[in-house]
Amino acid sequence: MTNHPSSAIPACAWQRPIGLGWEKPYTVRYPSNIDDGPWHGMPLGGFGAGCIGRSHRGDFNFWHIDGGEHVFQNIPSCQFSVFESTNSEENTNSSQAYALSIAIPENGTLTAWKWYPPSENLADKEDKVTPNSQFSTQNSSLLTSQTTGTYHALYPRSWFVYENVLKTQLTCEQFSPIWANNYQESSYPVAVFVWKAHNPTNAPITLSIMLTWQNMVGWFTNASKSPEVKIRDDGSPVYEYQPRLNQSQGNYNFIVENADKIASVMARDGIVTPQEEGEGEWCIATRKHPSVEVFHHTRWNPVGTGNDIWDSFAKDGSLSNIVDTTPANVDEQTGSALAVRITLQPGETLEIPFALSWNFPITEFAEGVKYYRRYTDFFGRGENSAWNLAAIALDEYQQWQQQIQAWQQPILNRGDLPDWFKMALFNELYDLTAGGTLWSAATEKDLYGQFAVLECLDYRWYESLDVRLYGSFGLLMLFPELEKAVMRAFARAIPASDDRTRVIGYYYTIGAESQMAVRKTAGATPHDLGAPNEHVWEKTNYTAYQDCNLWKDLGSDFVLQVYRDFILTGASDRNFLAESWNAIVQTLDYLKEFDLDNDGIPENSGAPDQTFDDWRLQGVSAYCGGLWLAALQSAIAIGNILKTSDKSSENNLDLHTINSQIEKFQTWLSRSLPIYQEKLWNGTYYKLDSESGSDIVMADQLCGQFYTRLLGLPDIVPNECAHSALATVYDACFLKFHNGKFGAANGLHLDGSPENPKATHPLEVWTGINFGIAAFLHQMGMKAEAFQLTEAVVNQIYENGLQFRTPEAITAVGTFRASTYLRAMAIWGIYLVIGEE
Incomplete structure (x- = not known):
């Protein structure tokens, strides 16, 4: 815990009131295209390490843990919560506790939790946000007259500034260690959450921040190892991704700690060194300090009412310090929690860091085609990597913040560039994290590993060459060795041939007779470097909408x-x-x-x-x-x-x-x-x-x-x-x-x-x-x-x-x-x- 002053949020950061939707957000042109809705926030995680996203309503809902595959789903048990206790002028104690998301679970779970109130003018029913009846009844004036905070984003950092609900001035800065020409930390599967709490009152405030997380080990891999490829109505080849969501049998959680840190590691019974995609660990961690109390609970039910942790947390900001490493049964799921409780004196400001890390070292394309991820060059391929990642994050996060600021500041200081341009310039780099990104471990042939980003979520193949003619400028200017790695892959692919034939989807869309074409002709430059269900970098020209051997x-x-x-x-x-x-x-x-x-x-x-x-x-x-x-x-x-x-x-x-x-x-x-x-x-x-x-x-x-x-x-x-x-x-x-x-x-x-x-x-x-x-x-x-x-x-x-x-x-x-x-x-x-x- 430190009392370092909070760094200012850049004025050009994109911002939106917490929980405020859109009256008419843009929707997809074709029903077959992916439309997750507008609740998207800046992604967290290193390049090619898998990433997660937390929207401006506070929910973690974007899960790109399996390379090249997309899961968009609010998992309510993965959440920050806050408890606050204050003394009023009448010397009477009052307290409140909220899970810091306005997205109440739609599946009927965690009914004991109280959810954070949304800002005014919440979007209509099209946005599918359940009204917060608890808060509406008790604090209707807040809903109609003021915001409950603001979300800011300037990749790779984003901030939640909470207002008008708590007496504490509370901000959470979240980021991953990404900055230009950084070929190590930018690969780490880690996110840091730096909480800044300030007491503006003339009386002490007791504050507790809790991070809960569900053990999702084994969830993010395709249950179908050889999915059938079909032609979609827009002529694009597609296959079904079937993640193993909620399949938690054997998952268990345990505490790891040293002199100044404590973590809960979430693993699966019987797995020491991951051998398959989806095997690995999650980890949540925070720092110890003599002036704070740290609580834990290693086995609570994330699909129950939530009482098993909420009762104690909402009462006084504590947890019951249960350590239970019993693996989940076939019909069970399990979560873990850490909480930090502090007392803020009048005028005092404290910083509380949390780290979230994950270690899923293997990406598998077609069955048996496996690659180790880039971060394994620095953390190995065995156990304990999630804990080691979290520990390093808690030691180095302030240096990481400084590196990010040093990279961005020369651009942010330019008076000839409008703020909206600076905002978009950095935020459009989100795709390097969220774009199904692959970054393999280094080899003698590829000293920085191999790298690739999807054309998009609907056209799920990598590094489409015509698209990257413009779209690769960000990679080139900031990570030139990765850019050259992509072009080397194309250079190697040009002499290759692939005589397999397939249907050309364009003719299907115009109602014409289907035409067949050879997949890859020797000497032709491939359109793309392949798709995550085959063998990226080796089997190119995945798209079959047109015969790319004929492209000019x-x-x-x-x-x-x-x-x-x-x-x-x-x-x-x-x-x-x-x-x-x-x-x-x-x-x-x-x-x-x-x-x-x-x-x-x-x-x-x-x-x-x-x-x-x-x-x-x-x-x-x-x-x-x-x-x-x-x-x-x-x-x-x-x-x-x-x-x-x-x-x-x-x-x-x-x-x-x-x-x-x-x-x-x-x-x-x-x-x-x-x-x-x-x-x-x-x-x-x-x-x-x-x-x-x-x-x-x-x-x-x-x-x-x-x-x-x-x-x-x-x-x-x-x-x-x-x-x-x-x-x-x-x-x-x-x-x-x-x-x-x-x-x-x-x-x-x-x-x-x-x-x-x-x-x-x-x-x-x-x-x-x-x-x-x-x-x-x-x-x-x-x-x-x-x-x-x-x-x-x-x-x-x-x-x-x-x-x-x-x-x-x-x-x-x-x-x-x-x-x-x-x-x-x-x-x-x-x-x-x-x-x-």
Whole structure:
């Protein structure tokens, strides 16, 4: 316990009154998509270690403990509670106790507990929050006249500030040890909760804080080891995840302590060293101190009335100090609890830390395909890791806070950046924790381990290359070694082939005859690095919505990201370029085969064959053609670097061969550049493509030009044409699309009208694409326009219940598609461009 002053909550943090919902939160566009509702908070946990989420109503409800799998469910027994006893002016004692969530269990459990009152104007019944009848009856004036506190979030930290209910001024800061260029602590499966309690009165206050937790060992693994893969109504491959929720037989809890810490560890009988996914431990811990009392209870019923711990806690803030290590029977569940009781003198402030850790060291993909998680490099693969993690957290949490602040403060101090931008910049990094993230233990081949983030929860495959063209800027700028690990995986996958065939889902959605396609052609750049039910990093191209072997942007995307990662990480890792060179040559040769008229530019086929995979392009397209030109320039630049690098010979690259490959790419580029301008420039903007006859203004038409400028390469289009096209996009796709309220739609006529009112992708606002266009606007000197566009999209996310589940797409009728989407981290591309000014 310390009396360190509380660090100020940054003014730019996102905030919301505790328990306040939305009248009409955005809902999913398609019923088959995941829609957990708006009760999402900042996730806790390290990258690839599994994570949990606690919403601004106080409930722990987001469980990504099994790599790549999603469980959203309030588990009420996992909760903080507070007891307060005060002396009034009449010298009479009064006390109160609350579980600090406004989400009363809907299953009839824990009826003895008293739940924290929500803030005023609680959302309507659509939000499915049970009214707190206890508080409404006793304190109705509070409900209608004031808030009961505020939730703040600025990833990786969030805060609950409790107000107008307790006499104690009480704040909880919660975080995990994540900061830039940190490849150790950022992997830890741990969360710290730092409670700051201040007595503003002139009389002592007795305060007790309790953390209860359910033993969920064994719950988070798929009961079906070989689930059947089906095609969903939107054409995406899916399989059923069946977690073993509530299967607690053999689970037991015990106390571990030393001179200054005490913990309750939750384990399963008979397991010493975990051998399977789902095996491991949970741990809750706190510090001892001579001026405080610590209580415990190692076996209470989390699905009963809750009286077994609430009676004593609500009476005086204590627990009965029961130590019972009896394993749960087949029909039982078990929980554990720790409580800290203090007496605050008038004017006194104390800090009380709690740690929550978990140790589930194994991630299993297909049956028998197992990986150890990155944190095991530092804590081993056996027992006691949860306790060791919690103990380190309690020793080092203040240094962790300082590291996080030191990383964030230079950005927070910038007066040229609006607060809403700083807020979104950090909060969109939530996906590195919550995005089904994988981070494997290090090997001789992969010194930092292998890393991957899902495209999203609905499209559950990893590191979709077209999406990460914009969406990987955050990873690149903050964790460059992880970024390069992802690209190395793609480089290894390009030469591979997989001759298995599967149905292409797109044709299913349009009612056409199903077509079959080979999964992976040698030389084709894969769309993704695989899915959690197979073998991530080894079996690629999991998505079957389209035949990705025919896509015209993936090969270019790969080359651009390799060169980008080299240039923007100091232009010194020549070994990374050498490792990637053969894949670069192979994929560009493969892509050139689609140049059927030999004009230098591969043609789109008339099927959706690029990232806008519902949108048919025909012939040379502005989007894919521009990326091709930029990729050729990048490949030439890489080749010229490798000609003078000793890393070439180390990677068995022949100088004469490299020279001939550079000459080939230069020939293609010289032929392509005038063709692109001749076929697509219409005097105002670049046409969608050369053969469809469409006059649509495509919002992301000049992504290739953006990349060439970003990487210091020659322009692929004249500067005046780029300015004209970008201004046209801003006017037609943003300002004229519902007056700029939602962001820029993907493709509209010059007057802002749609080509096809029933179209999907052209009429959606893609959050990450918008951030990419905003970065281009900044790059071209249109700074005010860039911020106006960015702010419109940020408002859509954070004012409509989409926080910490940012979707791919938003529509003008208040719907979204594909939550928890990778591409939204493109907002770091805006910061990158701003930082160069």
